[in-house]
Amino acid sequence: MKKNVVIVGLGLMGGSMAMAIHKYTDCAVYGWNRTRAVAEQAVQDGVLDGLAGENEIANADYLIISLYPQSTVDFLLEHMPRMKKGAIIVDLVGVKRFMQDHLEQAAVQAGVHFIGGHPMAGKEFSGYAFADADLFRDASMILVPNASSPLWAVDEMDGFFMGLGFARVVRCSAEQHDHMI
Numbered sequence: 125m126k127k128n129v130v131i132v133g134l135g136l137m138g139g140s141m142a143m144a145i146h147k148y149t150d151c152a153v154y155g156w157n158r159t160r161a162v163a164e165q166a167v168q169d170g171v172l173d174g175l176a177g178e179n180e181i182a183n184a185d186y187l188i189i190s191l192y193p194q195s196t197v198d199f200l201l202e203h204m205p206r207m208k209k210g211a212i213i214v215d216l217v218g219v220k221r222f223m224q225d226h227l228e229q230a231a232v233q234a235g236v237h238f239i240g241g242h243p244m245a246g247k248e249f250s251g252y253a254f255a256d257a258d259l260f261r262d263a264s265m266i267l268v269p270n271a272s273s274p275l276w277a278v279d280e281m282d283g284f285f286m287g288l289g290f291a292r293v294v295r296c297s298a299e300q301h302d303h304m305i
Contacts, residue, residue: 130184138190139255144288154180190216209235220298231272240268261289
């Protein structure tokens with residue numbers, strides 16, 4: 125069954141994620157960005173199937189969010205209660221203990237599965253203009269499971285990210301991640 129994916133934050137990481145999903149999967153990809161013109165450009169570029177509004181967010185199978193830490197928490201706390209049960213959320217923030225402390229229980233209460241994520245890829249430039257469908261080629265993806273992320277959901281995202289060109293997916297605790305990074 126075709127998955128509905130919402131990407132929140134279309135900068136370098138989120139934009140590259142949207143491009144990779146569009147290029148390497150048959151998922152429907154919707155995007156939300158603080159600056160709407162960026163999301164509109166991604167639709168024009170054929171990267172997104174459409175803009176993500178309340179309906180797309182509520183019906184997402186996967187929501188991948190790439191905002192600053194507090195903005196990620198605020199966005200997810202606002203939207204998680206209205207998301208469909210069983211949806212999987214992966215953040216792309218570089219700090220995991222903070223994210224887990226603020227989102228784990230809210231995800232459990234909302235009936236969604238939150239998994240910390242951190243792609244070990246990047247460029248010296250930021251923003252959608254520098255996004256690249258192959259940014260993650262041969263990179264590592266770190267996944268940080270918690271009480272809201274059952275093994276099947278982590279396994280599903282492991283396979284999903286491998287399909288986007290990551291060379292490996294590494295699982296660790298929030299503490300291990302933050303100590304390493």
